[in-house]
Amino acid sequence: MNSDTGDGPPRAVLVAAIVLAVGTVVAVLVIAAVMQRTPAPTPVAVSAVPAPKAESTECATLLSALPDRLGDFGRAPLVDPAPAGAAAWQPEDGGEPLILRCGVARPADFVAGAPLQVVDAVSWFRVQDSVDADRATWFAVDRPVYVALTLPPGSGPDAIQTISTVLAEKLPATPVDPAPVG
Incomplete structure (x- = not known):
């Protein structure tokens, strides 16, 4: 059948x-x-630092244009209360975050003759961490507001290159204005 x-x-x-x-x-x-x-993503705690222009129009423009990814780092929420002008990205493995602060005060070490690094038409001043020699904070010093980008060890160049591109597109270049020596 x-x-x-x-x-x-x-x-x-x-x-x-x-x-x-x-x-x-x-x-x-x-x-x-x-x-x-x-x-x-785990919320990132960002400590408050002097940022007199963090609530400026320039910082609002920059923060709204920041990407969701910086190389291997993904955008992360901030722990409340989050300081104005701040953003963070965290690696997928939960390691140390990248922190951006907009509208910060001019770095104390940024004086006439200080060495600058130019990345995609943005002038950056590097401040070495006094505790961790592998960590540095880079300050964009040729925009209407100072922007600080703190990079954890081994983060590579993607973050500073991407942020430089966003800065060049969103904020006009201004003359570099270091503090006088002495």
Whole structure:
């Protein structure tokens, strides 16, 4: 007797339905596993520093144009209360974050003759961390507001290059104005 001529659906339809159901279950399990491995970013605590222009129009323009990713770092929320003019990105492994502060005061060490590094038409002044020699904060010093970018060790050049591009597009260049020596 031929089973394809019975009262139920043809065998090929039953096999296809079973394969489709098993495939759907496998897909749901894979998606669930991937979603579990991608935790929500942990809020980053950003300490307050003197930032007299953090609530300026220039900082609002810059903050609204910042990207969601800087190389291997993804945008992270800030712990409340977050200082005005601040943004953070965190690596996927939960390591040390990158911190941007807009509208900060001129760095004390930024005096006439201080060495500058130009990245994509933006002049940066580097301040070495006094505790951790591998950490530095870079200050964009040729825009209407000072912008500080603190980079953790091993973060690479992507962050400063991307921020330089955003700065060059969103804030006009201004003459560099270091403090007088002495």
